[in-house]
Amino acid sequence: MSLPIVRATIEQVPRLEALSVRRLGAAPHRLMFFAGATNILLAMIWWGAWLVASRWPHVFAMSYPPVFPGWVHAFVMQYQMLPSFFFGFLLTTFPKWTAQPEVARRSFVPVGVGLLAGQLLTLAGALGSHTAVLAGVALTIVGWTAALAVFATIVWRDQRATWHARSCFAALLLGYVGVLAFAAFIAGAPATWVPISIKLGSFGMALMVFFTVAHRMFPFFASNVVLGYKSWRPMWLLAAVWGAVVAHLAIDLGHAVAWLWLPDAALFALAAFAWWRWWPRGPKPGLLSVLFLGLAWLPIAMALYTVDDIARATTGAFVLGRAPAHALFIGFFGSALVAMVTRVTQGHSGRPLQMPRVGWFAFIAIQLVAITRIASDLVRDPGAWLAISAIGWLVALGPWVVRLGRIYLSPRADHAPG
Numbered sequence: 260m261s262l263p264i265v266r267a268t269i270e271q272v273p274r275l276e277a278l279s280v281r282r283l284g285a286a287p288h289r290l291m292f293f294a295g296a297t298n299i300l301l302a303m304i305w306w307g308a309w310l311v312a313s314r315w316p317h318v319f320a321m322s323y324p325p326v327f328p329g330w331v332h333a334f335v336m337q338y339q340m341l342p343s344f345f346f347g348f349l350l351t352t353f354p355k356w357t358a359q360p361e362v363a364r365r366s367f368v369p370v371g372v373g374l375l376a377g378q379l380l381t382l383a384g385a386l387g388s389h390t391a392v393l394a395g396v397a398l399t400i401v402g403w404t405a406a407l408a409v410f411a412t413i414v415w416r417d418q419r420a421t422w423h424a425r426s427c428f429a430a431l432l433l434g435y436v437g438v439l440a441f442a443a444f445i446a447g448a449p450a451t452w453v454p455i456s457i458k459l460g461s462f463g464m465a466l467m468v469f470f471t472v473a474h475r476m477f478p479f480f481a482s483n484v485v486l487g488y489k490s491w492r493p494m495w496l497l498a499a500v501w502g503a504v505v506a507h508l509a510i511d512l513g514h515a516v517a518w519l520w521l522p523d524a525a526l527f528a529l530a531a532f533a534w535w536r537w538w539p540r541g542p543k544p545g546l547l548s549v550l551f552l553g554l555a556w557l558p559i560a561m562a563l564y565t566v567d568d569i570a571r572a573t574t575g576a577f578v579l580g581r582a583p584a585h586a587l588f589i590g591f592f593g594s595a596l597v598a599m600v601t602r603v604t605q606g607h608s609g610r611p612l613q614m615p616r617v618g619w620f621a622f623i624a625i626q627l628v629a630i631t632r633i634a635s636d637l638v639r640d641p642g643a644w645l646a647i648s649a650i651g652w653l654v655a656l657g658p659w660v661v662r663l664g665r666i667y668l669s670p671r672a673d674h675a676p677g
Contacts, residue, residue, distance in 0.1 A: 291347025307649035373402025434464030520568035553594030580636030609673030624655030
């Protein structure tokens with residue numbers, strides 16, 4: 260390799276001294292994605308340590324948290340980690356979708372600071388302080404409230420009646436109710452509020468945000484890079500998925516579980532049809548392939564839910580345990596998160612729209628983690644498999660998170676603003 264090429268290659272890589280926390284305020288996705296990436300590691304380090312301590316207490320010991328550990332884990336992942344990425348993406352795209360000015364720094368900084376501080380305090384409190392957990396949840400509410408205020412303003416001013424923006428906003432409102440439900444429990448309300456919070460966060464918020472973004476963006480991305488691909492985004496599909504989700508929540512929260520298979524079977528059929536209709540048939544780049552491969556987990560998860568619903572309606576037993584939930588959480592949400600965040604980060608940092616090697620490692624590894632976590636509900640020693648899957652999450656996403664953090668603290672590769 261000649262000297263000029265070596266020099267040019269070196270100059271393309273941000274130097275260590277170029278890293279700056281101040282750059283997190285340059286764009287919504289920088290601050291929010293940084294907060295989410297930080298929490299991916301911190302949350303799973305705590306959760307993995309707790310699972311190891313629970314399975315092998317003679318090797319490693321931890322004090323019992325002031326709140327049931329599984330509930331803390333659900334709240335952190337659903338309402339702190341995932342929304343950090345949701346808000347970062349949507350605060351960037353809502354103005355584009357609705358043809359409005361970009362969100363000002365003074366509007367998005369409180370969102371990121373509230374979520375990141377809330378995450379840190381909640382995890383610190385999980386080590387033994389109920390007061391810290393309460394403070395962490397309170398700061399999370401502050402971040403959520405600031406975000407929803409911005410989204411509400413954009414939706415109110417939208418002259419296009421952008422249904423994708425309205426759909427995401429509606430999903431986030433359900434999530435906000437879930438955050439408040441968990442906060443009520445932490446403040447002393449009955450524990451019955453926690454399952455409500457978890458269900459609203461999974462089906463009401465996360466599933467609908469991911470599916471709405473997929474409905475809007477995946478066919479659009481494919482039409483830009485796959486020859487002859489025709490973008491297909493019928494609004495009846497989004498409305499039908501919303502109808503099935505609302506029915507699922509109403510039946511589940513109303514404890515009429517014998518009928519839960521109906522909306523779940525409908526969601527399976529809709530998700531399977533959407534995936535089949537959207538899949539790009541022809542040569543495609545890896546950065547596009549991972550979007551649709553991750554989406555394939557949604558019909559798989561709903562098929563598992565449907566099987567479990569039918570078994571519960573006929574026998575009264577959960578035959579699959581938490582396997583369907585983690586096919587949804589890790590399989591669909593985890594895969595889609597890696598795929599979407601990688602694409603947004605590549606594009607908004609001035610880098611080529613290509614799947615980097617560390618992105619491929621994270622995506623492939625998260626598939627193995629999902630399979631391991633699903634299997635943990637079907638084996639004789641679930642505790643060991645749970646711990647292995649948590650450690651696998653860290654191995655899968657650790658290098659990816661480090662790369663993301665470096666990018667968000669660095670100037671854009673093309674030296675453009677943002």
